Amino acid sequence: MNELTISYEDFIVKFRKTITSLGLKNSNQREYVLKILFQSNSHLSVDEIGQEVLSKCSHKISTATVYKILKLLEELKIVNCITIGKNDKKVYELNLKSHHDHMVCQECGNFIEFYNEDIEKLQKEIAKKNNFLINSHTMIIYGICDKCQ
């Protein structure tokens, strides 16, 4: 589920082109956030991204800026955001991975990612039956993971 098919270098070059083609300006902050997301295997919250930028890039980044950057990246479909769990925390991940859904352990908070072709197919069928045009979907299974039982 986690094999990225693109190197960070290629990814960032592509990102710079995207930014430029939109008439926007790139910034170190944007690349810091992307680097952190690229390196991370897990889903990160806004605060976690800020902390990681500080510790791994030695740069204090404003929380407001992180929000602004993530908003842009979401619009560009470069990151995904999911709202998870009891406290409805929002977490972000790069959109490089193929689509997948999540099982969340209510004990330890860890995620298991999964993908099931048949479920995707069934979703499309249901949508078609209701003449509903699918844009995206989220599916989260809550429970207790192997370790925590």
Place this chain on the structure above:
Amino acid sequence: MNELTISYEDFIVKFRKTITSLGLKNSNQREYVLKILFQSNSHLSVDEIGQEVLSKCSHKISTATVYKILKLLEELKIVNCITIGKNDKKVYELNLKSHHDHMVCQECGNFIEFYNEDIEKLQKEIAKKNNFLINSHTMIIYGICDKCQ
């Protein structure tokens, strides 16, 4: 999807028994909220519940109280809460209906409910494979509904 198998009278009598058996005290406010949820076909936000209580029960209810009541009802598994859409609004519905998932129209905000036995089965299989104990799940398909296309 919407056929309730219990009358409001029976439902509220059962609720009173539950409250009493827990050593709690019932209140008009709790019954107002339950009545509104019972009457409603849609998912209501906290504010909407407050407004409906005012207009249909002629009683101004404190928002804090609505939150407290909903929290209790969630713990008692009497209501479900789902977080939906762009603005991550929380909406509530009675747990009387059988389990179902949702399609949300990103244009008009309306929901279509659906239930699919095969998807439920597949979820259970996936969980079993990962030795994950399912507690609950949410599945939301985002897109554009029939009317809005």
Place this chain on the structure above:
DNA sequence: CTCAATGCAAATGCTTTGCACTGAT
């Protein structure tokens, strides 16, 4: 040089909490 991006602080919105008062048992 120009205009977008950043960063701070203030503002907003949703939810929770503390506490005095009300009301159910």
Place this chain on the structure above:
DNA sequence: ATCAGTGCAAAGCATTTGCATTGAG
């Protein structure tokens, strides 16, 4: 009479916004 429930206002968070400053092109 007792103790839970309510309602208000204040406090807490997460997120957004306004605006002056910084920096990329």
